Amino acid sequence: MSLNVGQVIERAVRADHVGVSELSRKLQVSRRTIYNWFHQETLSLDIICKIGSAIKHDFSKEFPDDFARLNGESIYNDRLFMGADTKGEEAFSNSVSYWMNKYIRLLEKYNELLSRNSHSSSHEY
Secondary structure, three states, rough: OOOOHHHHEEEEHOOOOOOHHHHHHHOOOHHHHHHHHOOOOOOOHHHHHHHHHHHHOOOOOOOOOHHHHOOOOOOOOHHHHHHOOHHHHHHHHHHHHHHHHHHHHHHHHHHHHHHHHHHHHHOOH
16 A cells, blocks of 8 residues: 555654654644644645755655656755755745746746737837
């Protein structure tokens, strides 16, 4: 019988000797939420990464298919979750910065495309 995602997470948490109380403080969720996650058959990649960040564990080995969906972008390699001295709060602020910067770059590309289209259509008249 294979383990569900929650059980894999629980084993990693316990193997890294992180208490549920400590983990719940780092993630700013209740202990009950942590225990509920331990009983889930599936968890979002976001939750898996937050837990990995809090316990400094790379879950990409346990869940390669989920991490493969990131199209080659590893959030662990972006210093979001696996920094040498990363703390839970710092990891959260870094992840916010990461996604904000990603959004800004996408918005800039979008605006550039709009600008190109408006220039090319204005030359047609």
